[in-house]
Amino acid sequence: MKKAVLFLCSRNRLRSPTAEAIFAGHPDLEVDSAGLSPDADLRLSAEQVEWADLILVMEEVHRSRLIRAFGKLLVGKRVAVLGIPDDYDFMDPALVELLKLRCAPYF
Template sequence: MEKRRVLFICSRNRLRSPTAEAIFSNHPEVEVDSAGLSKDAEVPLSREQLEWADLILVMEKIHRSRLNRNFGKYLRGKKIAVLNIPDQYDFMEPALIDLLEKRCANHF
């Protein structure tokens, strides 16, 4: 069975999306990647990442809006979901891990 390709997106790819990528990197049903929408992101979002992804999980509604505005032509046929996780956690913070596990449970 082919693994589902999941892309996690936040603003700067420093805290939330890299945490998500780290905790789901060994999940048996998915391949994961992460990126940020800001120009100063650790890993700025690329067209190649969007083309690779089957599912795009953004942390906040504003991320979905910016994604649609800046990358709309690459999103045709892509499933995008908002996890509603605010930017108030540190990298690998236990509360963030718990929230990510709960919010992602319905997606894979």
């Protein structure tokens, strides 16, 4: 059975869509991404939280926002902080390498 992994950042424009793109072909994963800010391109929904087995957020502030907005839905869910700042463009090679490195322990 595939693991459902949800990647979160602020606006779902750079970091989390990059993560979704690079892990989309992983044979053991189903992936999705969303943003936590009101102006996110794709704003996080309760359905996404319920779907996910693992939620990987880019920064500690994202975990705090996630808990504030969806705390009750997180019972029994694994949430981890990748520690990736908002310093990269979409599919930036440095971001791709950092995501592969930081996500490896979870897959």
